Amino acid sequence: MTSIAARELWLALLVGLLVLMGCVVQASIGSIDGIPHHRIFLQWIAVSAMAAVVVRLIPYGFVLRHAPLIYLGGLLLLILVQLVGEVRFNARRWIVIGGVSVQPSELMKFAFVIFWARVLRHERAAKGLRALVLPGLALALPVALIFRQPDLGTALLFVPTALAMLLAAGMPRGQMVKLCLVGVLMSALGYGLLEPYQKERILSTFQRERLTAAEKAREGYQLEQSIRSIAMGGVFGQGFAEGVQNRMKMLPFRHNDFIYAVVAEEFGFVGASFLIGVVLLLTVTILRVGFQVRDESGRLLCVGLGVLYASQSFVHIAVNLGIAPTTGMPLPFVSAGGTSLLTNVCALALVSSVARRPRRVVGGGSLREQLMRLEALLGRRKPRDEATARVAGVGADGRFRGPGVRTSDRVAPRPDHF
């Protein structure tokens, strides 16, 4: 019980720390074009906190049971975006509901992870390529819709998440390699489908020295300013609200897509490295929850959410550092953007829910293991050795200590009621 509480506390602390950093940096940036993002950010924190409490109270099994509905809801919203979405910055990504702008692709990322966690929970689902038809379809549809918005960055986030979940679901190595090869091939073919500005962004990242001044001013401008902002930071940064680039408003989208550059400018190498450290720590914590949980669905959920979070964070930082093509990717918990904050906090609440309710699966494992567990539970038989006891989840005295290690969950009883 203590370890469970510690995991939850640790998660809450890390998320709180990131949100606090977000508040500080947003306050440092202040209003942009008359929009007080820092105040809006605070409002969304309050909303997200309330939503997190609600999600935390819902058993994640309930969420998993309704995964298809959640997924279809997300898909519907994505289709709605195509029909009635609002165009900003030449992209149709938002729909306005009751005066509030919502970005359905942010919701869809998590809906996808939840859906896949449910679909891949059966061991056979990840063992054969044929069994991947339904999950593949579930992946392709949202990716295509998001790609069409266009939001290439978000669309590509699905790929590492899906691969990690397949990895966690036990897909054989050979099939993983084949899948990766297919992915690489499709990426090469997909390059031709990119818009000219997207190609220019890719070039501006990897061939900065070759760009003309006009090209730099067009597509490489943000990247150039981002790198300059980071370089201005030095070891300890220029201090809160003292960043020259920030105060002179040289960096566009510094409140969301380039917030890491502001962190690096104002808090220097120390602050920026610290932020990377916190991101890594949170990722490790989420994955450790998945590591410790005994339920296949919960484990996949944690892996999916953890990798999704890590991918988005690292891609954001990589874009800011100029080692990935520029794409509109906010830094979770730090960047402005209500939908992003809300969904990320809810996702963490879901992970917390998984951590709080490790699902012991009595029916898992081989017949022998099951019998041993049952006998141990009934106190009829002591384990013959320590290894067997660990597998059966019983102590050396033969008393039940907790859920054992299962080998499969073909017979899955209801959670929380053993």
Added chain:
Amino acid sequence: MSSTQIVFERRLGRLLFGFAAVSVLLILRLGQIQFVEGAGHRKAVEEDRVETIDLPAGRGDILDREGRPLARTVDGYSVSIFPVQFRESNLVDALQDVLCALRPDLITWPIKKAPHELIPAVEARLARYQRLYEAAPRIIPALLSTPTSAFRFDALDLDDLAERMAPVTWPRNELVLPRSKLRYRVVDALVQMAGDERLDTRSALLASWSRSDRLGQALGTDAERCLARLDEERRDLQLLSDELVGGDWEEFLQRLFLRERQDIRRQERRIDEVLHDRVALGRFGTHDLTKIDIAERQALADELGLPNAEPEAITAVWSEYSGLDPAECDPEDKARIEHVVAILEGRAVEALDRAERIAVATALGVWRDDAEALKRALGRRELADSESNRREHLSVEKEWARRLQFKGGVPYQLFRGATFDVACRVRQSFGLSRLGFRVRASFGREYWRDEDGVGVFLLGRLNAEGVPLGGLEAAFSHVAGKPGPIIGTPGVLRRRREPDRGLTELSGSSPPIPGETLRLTIDRDLQQRVEDCLEELLAANPGAVGSCASVIDLATGDILALAQAPRVNGTQWHERWLADAVRTRRRRAALAAARRGGAVAEDLDTLLTELSVEADRNPAYDRAADAGFYTRYPPGSVVKIFGALLLLEKDQAFQPDEVVPTTDRGPVDLHGALVKSSNVYFRHWLKDMGRDAVVSWYESFGLNRPVRWLISPASARARHQVAVGPESALINVAIGQGSLATSVLEVSNMTATLARGGQRREPRILKSVGGREEPLFPPETVAFSPTSLDRVREAMIEIARNKGGADAVATRLAAKTGTTELKGAWGDLNNAYSAGFAPHDAPRIAIAVSLERTPRSGTATVLTLARIAREVLLPAHEGTQR
């Protein structure tokens, strides 16, 4: 542990390792940017923060030879806004920002109301403060003597309180109040009573109080400060209201939006009209083959395989083939159609003569009139006959025209005459971060008597941006070439933008040095009277399109007057002829390049041709000094006086008294040939001299020679090449026709050389710069004997007496007339010329006059020549004074 669990743990471990590796990679990259490449990036940021502002230098005033002003500079900066670039929602905020930048002392000033609407409110507040200040000694004891619990600070009535406390007297500076919460309530009450609920007032009062503990003193000090501030604010509002919006805020907003839209609608209509005309004329230029002469038509008919060379036959072929769609025909037919159409298009263009090509070029809006350029222009104009296609074409053209002409919308000048600091502040605050603002140096140039436009073509103009448009203003830029006392020396300001929007001036700045005052040799009054004479000459010759005159002082070579008619109203000229900004800018750039010697003579010819085509319509076109280049102003028989001198001096066989039978004037000797202006006589005698020798002789008198600021060396050189070029013939050279081109300035200078007895001096237009007298140009000598000069002078005196009337007699004028026969595009019209000097026995001035496109001969101008001589020599003459 099961195998699945082991696999999962292993994979999860690798995943974590991967993320850790990515983290390390990112941190390394962070370090690389900050520590390895950091210096370069930081330097780039610093460079971006530094802005270099060119500070244009204003020009000095231009005065006439007596120090009377001709042009005066009023410089400053203008702030313009482009309403179309604002969203309606933030226009008010934007205006508030720019107004605050213009007047930073009003930084909290709300723009929601007009300045003049705010003044009463400020005055009311001022009055309340005044009363509060006066009543303070009575109010404060009342406040302090009232129990706090019974006191309602939020319901104080100043009048009532003051009345109740009237008998109480209390020295303002002696009351010491303990620090307590009461203090804040008292301050709140005072502030509320003063009707000034601004936070800064309240905090200022509290701060004053906390420093002294003496409420009365604090209140007194602060009240004085507030009174002063309010008073200042009222003055500022009044000034701002008057200066910025003329006191009428509604009118300002109406002008801002309505004028914008009206302008756009008006310009759109104009573009529509122009485009319709362009299309119509372009099609005409291609189809109409009737102007092709018979030889050309025959060649075209042969090429097309037609037996008949009549225009109708060729047009019929055109109609037949141009109506066919090549895409729907057989390959052979298609090739045939394309071949025929190509021939027709090409031949049609090549067959046009120069004037027709110019007309087509003008219609198509291209600035070269050679066949290739026209073909290219016609090739771009691929119009089908259908109405929808025509409309589509028009809409495309319209869009492009809009982009060219209305990029960013029509600017509305918000503020003019701003100081440099204000301009920088506005530019710094908004120029970079917000669309729709433009801050420019604005050099207003005021010209003397702009309505009549004295010497406008000669002076040229500076537009609001300081760009010279023609005349001496342009010559000072292009000929002087580099900064100096004539056009001023621009300065540079290097500033660094600070994050708080402030500016730090850096080293390396230099202030602009304005140009010095220039004094011309022109006599303003004489110039005006000569222009009057030319206007009258023009009025007396209906149909003539222009006239010009030059008056030179023989002693110094100073140009006393260089005038032309019709006179131009500077304002109208600007609006009418320079409205088409794109075309004008293109032409000016090309002409400037040509004048700098960056273009060959043919290019210059093309450019000036275009200008000359517009000369009829553009009264600002320089007829008097540089117009002769495009062979429009051959001097005619005026050159015979120089031809006569050449014969007398160089031809040993020439017998001036020998009577030669001529077919045009009968038997004449030299005197008779000059008086009667016999072409045959001079062709007969000059034929042995050779063309180049004759041209060279004329040039020794001043033909084709550069005149500083007025005729560039490149232009003079190009004229010389035309005069001795393959197209020029001796007959034309001998009688001043054909390719021998000149201007009244040159003819007057040649006449001056003759009148001085062979002493040639370059005419001078710039008398002094900044009080320093410009040196006279050194004289050069043309050798001829006084006897020869006397023979020519006698003939000129007789001509003047015969044709010049009473003024010629009174001024003792010697003159020679000339008639240039125009051909081609101008029909059977003449340019009338006359040149002379006076008094003939002791010459003081040389004059030349020309009248363009008149059916009359050179005689038409002699009366004007004599009258101008009278204006110079006998200025008190009645009837000519204005």
